[in-house]
Amino acid sequence: MSLLSATGLRKSFGPTEALRGADLTIEAGEIVAVMGPSGSGKSTLLHCLAGIVPPDQGRVAYRERDLATMSDADRSSLRRTEFGFVFQFGQLVPELSCLENVALPLRLGGMKRKPAEGLARQALDQFGLGDLAGKRPGEVSGGQGQRVAVAKALVTTPKVVFADEPTGALDSLNGEHVMRLLVTAAKDLDTAVVLVTHDMRVAAYSDREVVVRDGRTPAQVVAP
Structure with missing residues (x-):
């Protein structure tokens, strides 16, 4: 059983399609880097996975429970207790x-x-x-x-930490320090990390890389 999964996610903001059928599965304890060019939909994918933004179509499930069937109070509780967040600012x-x-x-x-x-x-x-x-x-x-x-x-x-460009505002030395702390602590806790980044040095800390292009997730790479 996957810890967290997204299937066929579609999301538009006005006339702009941010996600066009994205799929992603997260296992307990793994660190997944979500990569892609600016505007590819990677941050929108993270926000959908975290239950912050509802998809227009598709399904996000945490421990096989569909986030769309939860009440607002239950989703808020989930984000307080089971999920953790690290953002750029x-x-x-x-x-x-x-x-x-x-x-x-x-x-x-x-x-x-x-x-x-x-x-x-x-x-x-x-x-x-x-x-x-x-x-x-x-x-x-x-x-x-x-x-x-x-x-x-x-x-x-938490069971999952969502990190959106967590080192984007830092120099390389501080960025490396933050990533080492995050990854080491997450591994000790068996916490999964969904990491949005465009930096290959940050992605190198992951177990697996998922490349988002044009709102889709066609390519996954297992880190060496």
Whole structure:
């Protein structure tokens, strides 16, 4: 049984077809790089897989349950507990400290502040960020901020992490650091990662590459 699957996804935004029958299967614990040129539909595919954007046609299933049959509340709960997210920009709340940002998914899931912040502090320590706990996102570097975002994505021990150009705003050294942390932590947790990127150096961390062209997924490459 696949952990997450998409079949025949079609999605349009106005007259523009972003997806034209895309298919993708994700197994538990694997890291899949979704690649393709700008405008190919790779980010739209990720958003459909995560239940953020509903496809116009086709089916997305998580553990064989169709996301379209879930209520909005159930999909929101799924994104809080089973899914984690790392984006290029904007995933940290600027008014909150780094500790509070990492604890936020736990708090939204109903955990009380003290135990949530205790787990968040453990996550920050795991990524070598314990000294940033009291700082706000605007007070840390871009590389540190992305590492905080990875800690936030993994603090709930999700089954899938969706990462959309997670190193796109970083220099190569910080990008490599973030990817090593993300991949190592995901493997330790047996968490699958769906990674949208155009960077071959980032894709090299994956187990498999899926190339999206013109809204379709015709080619898959197993990484060496």
